[in-house]
Amino acid sequence: MPETDLALKRRVRKMARELAVIHPDAHCELNHETPLQLAVATILSAQCTDAKVNEVTPKLFARYPSAADYAAADRAEMEEMIKPTGFFRNKTESLISLGAALVERGGDVPRTLDELVTLPGIGRKTANVILGNAFGVPGITVDTHFSRLVQRWEWTDQTDPVKIEHAIGALVPKADWTMLSHRVIFHGRRVCHAKKAACGACPLARQCPSYGIGPTDRAAAIKLLKGPRVAEIAEMTE
C-alpha cells in the first residue's frame, strides 16, 4: 500500500521529533559572529570540512572585518590565507566580488533569499544557511547529507535540491526548518553515512524504510558511529 500524504506527514514529523532527541547538540558548525562572517565561511565550506574552515577564519575575519575590506583585498594575500580550504583561487574571486557587491548595496548582507542569491558566490544553499543562522529566518539547507537522508527515509523522491527544499518545506512547520536541517545533517555525518550507514545502532531504524543498507549487527554498527555523542546514541538502541 502506498503511503498516504497524511501518513507521510505524520511519519516525517515523528522522525523529526526523534532527531531532536538524538542530536540535541545540532547547530551550524561554521564559527561566525556576523552575517558577513557566516557568508564568507559558507563560501569557504564548498568542498571542504567545516573544521578546516574554522581553522582559517579567525585570521581571515580579523584581517577583513567589513565588506569593503574584502572588496579591497590583495588577491595573493587572501589566496594564501584560504589555501587550506581548497579551490582557493575561485573562492578568493568570490570573496572579493562578494565584498564589492555588498559595498555597492550599502555594505550589509541582505536578509531575503531573493537578494542573497544575486550575490557572487551565494547559491540557494548558502543563502538558506545565512537566513537560518544569521537572521533567524527559517531556511532548509539541502546539502549532500540532507539529500541522501530524505531519500533514504522516503520523505521525497525528488533529487533536485530546490524541489527537495519545497517538498520537505511542505511536510514540516516553517519554524522548524533551520533546526531540522542541522539535525538531518548531523545524522548524516554521525550515523547515516553515505557508505556504511550504521543501521544496527541507529535510533531511527524502526521508522526507516532503508534499514539494512548498512550493517545491522549492533556491535559492528556502533563502530561506524562518529562524533562526540557515540555513547549516547548507541545507548538509545539498547
Ligand code: SF4
Ligand atoms: S536505519 Fe540505516 S539507513 Fe535508516 S537512517 Fe538509520 S542508518 Fe540511515
